[in-house]
Amino acid sequence: xxxxxxxLTKFTADRAWGxxxxxxxxxxxxxxxxxxxxxxxxxxxxxxxxMVIDGMVEMDYKLNGKIHTASLGPNDIFMAELGDEHIARxxxxxxxxxxxxxxxx
Numbered sequence: 550x551x552x553x554x555x556x557l558t559k560f561t562a563d564r565a566w567g568x569x570x571x572x573x574x575x576x577x578x579x580x581x582x583x584x585x586x587x588x589x590x591x592x593x594x595x596x597x598x599x600m601v602i603d604g605m606v607e608m609d610y611k612l613n614g615k616i617h618t619a620s621l622g623p624n625d626i627f628m629a630e631l632g633d634e635h636i637a638r639x640x641x642x643x644x645x646x647x648x649x650x651x652x653x654x
Contacts, residue, residue, distance in 0.1 A: 557644060558603040560644055561583050562583040565583075566582050566583075566586075566588060568580040568581060568583075573651060578647075578648070578649060578651045578652075578653075580647050580648075581602070581644060581646055581647075582644070582645045583642070583643075584645070585641065585642045587637065587638040590634060590635070590636045591635070591636070592633065592635075593629060593633075593649055593650065594631070594653055595650030595653060596628065596650075597647065597649040597653065598627075598648040598649070599628070599637065599646075600624070600625070600647075601643060602623060602644040602646055603642075603643065604622075605620070605621065605639070605643065606621045606638065606640070607637075607639075607640065608621055608636070608637055610634065611633075611634045611635070
C-alpha cells in the first residue's frame with residue numbers, strides 16, 4: 550500500500566539532524582532531517598544525495614585540498630560521491646531529504 554507524506558516543511562525533531570525514516574531501498578536509506586545546526590566534516594562510505602526541502606543550506610566541500618561552497622535552497626540537490634569530504638551548514642532551520650547507504654555517517 551502506498552504511503553503519503555504531507556507537510557514535509559512542518560517536520561521538526563528534538564535535536565539537530567534528527568530524522569524521520571521514510572524508506573529503505575535496496576540498501577539505501579531515505580530520511581527527512583530537520584536541523585538548525587551544522588553537521589560535521591565527514592566522508593560517506595558511498596554516494597549521498599542531499600535535497601533541501603525547506604530553508605537554506607551552505608554545503609562546504611573539499612576539492613583538490615581547497616574548500617568550496619554551494620548555496621542550496623528549496624529543491625536544490627547536492628550529490629557527494631564516495632570519498633568527497635563535506636559539511637552541511639543550515640542558515641536557520643532547514644529540512645533536508647537525504648538518500649545514502651544505510652548506516653552511513
